[in-house]
Amino acid sequence: MQTRFSPEQLAEPATAAAEKAIRTCVHCGFCLATCPTYVLLGDERDSPRGRIYLMKDMLENERAPSPEVVRHVDRCLSCLSCMSTCPSGVDYRHLVDHARAYIEDRYQRPWFDRTLRAALAWLMPYRGRFRAGLALAGLGRPFAPLFRQLGLKPLAAMLDLSKAPGRLLRAEAPSPAPLKGRVILLRGCVEAVLEPEFRAAAARLLARAGYQVVEVQGEGCCGSLTHHMGREASGHAFARHNIDLWSREIEAGGVDAILTTASGCGSTMKDYGFMFQADPAYAGKAKAVAAKTRDITEFLAEVGLPRPSAPKGLTVAYHAACSLQHGQRVRDVPKRLLAEAGFTVREPLESHLCCGSAGIYNITQPEIADQLRDRKVASLEATKPQVIASGNIGCLTQIGAGTGLPVVHTVQLLDWAHGGPNPLGG
DSSP states (O other), X not given: OOOOOOHHHHTSHXXXXXXXXXXXXXXXXXXXGGOHHHHHHOOGGXXXXXXXXXXXXXXXXXXXXXXXXXXXXXXXXXXOHHHXXXXXXXXXXXXXXXXXXXXXXHOOOOHHHHHHHHHHHHHTTSHHHHXXXXXXXXXXGGGHHHHHHTTOHHXXXXXXXXXXXXXXXXXXXXXXXXXXXXXEEOOOSHHHHHOHHHHHHHHHHHHHHTEEEEOOXXXXXXXXXXXXXXXHHHHHHHHHHHHHHHXXXXXXXXXXEEEESOHHHHHHHTTHHHHTTTOTTTHHHHXXXXXXXXXXXXXXXXXXXXXXXXOOOOEEEEOOOHIIIIXXXXXXXXXXXXXXXXXXXXXXXXXXXXXXXXXXXXXXXXXXXXXXXXXXXXXXXTTOOSEEEESOHHHHHHHHTTOSSOEEEHHHHHHHHTTOOOTTOO
16 A cells, blocks of 8 residues: 655654555455454444555544544454454554554543543553452442443443452462473453452463462553553553563573463563564563563463373363464464363354454443454354353453353363362362
């Protein structure tokens, strides 16, 4: 696609990256068939190709963002399915990230939308605040139907999705294997409150594999949540904080890997090198952290697990989180680990399509998110599973709100097969 950015515009690294992405697009349209919003809505402006045209016009001409452009960019899930499909290698991820930041800086949203986004950015990345917010949401949940009738659908969706903070399962400490190395296992923000058992199950698996989990005091949100809202300064501040902590740990005692049980976090952490490429104080450290980042299943496959002590033989429908299959390009590893642990793994039709979670998307775009959730749940349930597994807290919360089947993290099933507690409650 031809572009007409000025040399002065291209001197800014983020704009230069956006221009390169736009110029790479050849209008082929392959992305339309794999874009969830285009599949649902059938509107070219709600496809990657259509959004590229809208973003190009806005960025190239330095236009004030219009309500139309904002509406269609907001409807993008950033699932990155288009990047898995694109034959030309368009870097849509960094283009839409830049457009979101541009919109955030230059567009005055309606009062309710602005207040909701500010509240989510203030609440969700902080474990203490988020825990308190869930308690208040429990009191407000009965009023969700009323809010929906009043047209406050995002507020109703937020209440519907809220649940009590999770608890750790009772589990015996695994017999430690000979020590092979040390790893950092991200605690994060939302997952640490909703489902702390995910990280606990991962730590038990790592102990069986011979890896010590280093506890990093003061670690917080990875920055993903606010970064993808277009709040670039906030997202970068969260990331810098963790990069500093992890870098000190790496320099002090050596760390083999930085692991995540939330694939949305991992996708952002692996992108730190790009995010800080123009920051001389952080470019090197960010690149080093990104290079050490692994999804938990990715790392377990690399180092190897012992033979399962108690294979279960259950049928598992595996939901591939977008941030894992498209963002990190980790596709077969989780399924292979589950199969090796004795589970029968089934993958649904349209496994490339998003479930509608996408960070705060299921709150800010509840109607589209609900349609995607129902479509995803139907395809998962069609495989006739006994349990649904995935590798991202957002997906598991979203899918769990639409099915009566048990919904668990991949590492919980792997931990169970290796002697850990039953995540299904039996």
